[in-house]
Amino acid sequence: MLGIMDLLEQYKTEHPEAFARKPAEMPVSDVPAIVRMVMRLSGGKVVSIKAAYTALLISASVLFIAALLVFFVSSGSSSIGKARFSTECFPVACK
Numbered sequence: 365m366l367g368i369m370d371l372l373e374q375y376k377t378e379h380p381e382a383f384a385r386k387p388a389e390m391p392v393s394d395v396p397a398i399v400r401m402v403m404r405l406s407g408g409k410v411v412s413i414k415a416a417y418t419a420l421l422i423s424a425s426v427l428f429i430a431a432l433l434v435f436f437v438s439s440g441s442s443s444i445g446k447a448r449f450s451t452e453c454f455p456v457a458c459k
Contacts, residue, residue: 375382395413402416410416 398420399413399416402419403410403413406416406419410419
């Protein structure tokens, strides 16, 4: 009767391709195109899939914060923004 370790060694010798890649990494064909693009355009700085996802998350966060800043700054200085946040009393709301 073979032990578990003996069975593992036998499997390794019969199927070496199963142990060739890291289990944490996904095959390149299963990676979304945007992640492959980040890895390709980074110039070699982003080499793992996890780092590419992190770079995308950071980029999305920075762009979201920048969009909020632009929205609130521009709405406060334009005439439309002033009318929207005006303290005038409308006839329906005032008594």
